[in-house]
Amino acid sequence: MRADAERSTARILEAAETVLADDPNASLERIGDAAGVARATVHRRFASRQALLKALSERLNDRYLAVIEQAKVETAPPVLALHRASEIVFDLKISHRFSITLASAPGREVQDGLDLLFTRLQEAGAIAPASPSWCRRVYLALMGEVYLLPDEAPELVEAGGRAGLLVKTVLGALGGR
The missing domain is CATH 1.10.357 (Tetracycline Repressor; domain 2)
Known part of the structure; x- marks a missing residue:
């Protein structure tokens, strides 16, 4: 994975931890917003919500x-x-x-x-x-x-x-x- 992709993935995971702690049902779009990345970037890194939870x-x-x-x-x-x-x-x-x-x-x-x-x-x-x-x-x-x-x-x-x-x-x- 390229360095910028790794940084995006790390930001998404950090944001997911924070957002989901406050709202376990938060959308991937909301997590992307908190990470400062587009929703499409979240979906490229994690094919599904389940994949994101598995990564966490x-x-x-x-x-x-x-x-x-x-x-x-x-x-x-x-x-x-x-x-x-x-x-x-x-x-x-x-x-x-x-x-x-x-x-x-x-x-x-x-x-x-x-x-x-x-x-x-x-x-x-x-x-x-x-x-x-x-x-x-x-x-x-x-x-x-x-x-x-x-x-x-x-x-x-x-x-x-x-x-x-x-x-x-x-x-x-x-x-x-």
Whole structure:
């Protein structure tokens, strides 16, 4: 893809994220207007609304893969990596509200990264032995619940924020310290 086409595609995806967060039924024309491109350009890049939604979902998965890297899941102390990954994901949930609604589950590579993290947490004695995939599912379920808490919830204040509450709860739920 040419550089200008890549820039147009990126602008369309950014605009789609913003517009669809406010109005999930917004037209492709409205998204094109917000991106500063013609409706025809949107249709050239994305054959259908479904193709645009798929691209948003794939882009979010790429961001989740970046979380695994940024949190240094393979090398950082595992509790620290869990906390850092949680912070970054909560930032993503806030800044990409619409895309989050599209994703049913993280992609296989993201799941593998989380499973590695929970394996490392077990090896470090931070959690009781359990299947890494079970730990991942517990983590993701609790993440959804913590995300829904109002900002002024006492639990959030006591734990120092969403990531702190999530890590403390996950470690406790999985028999850790």
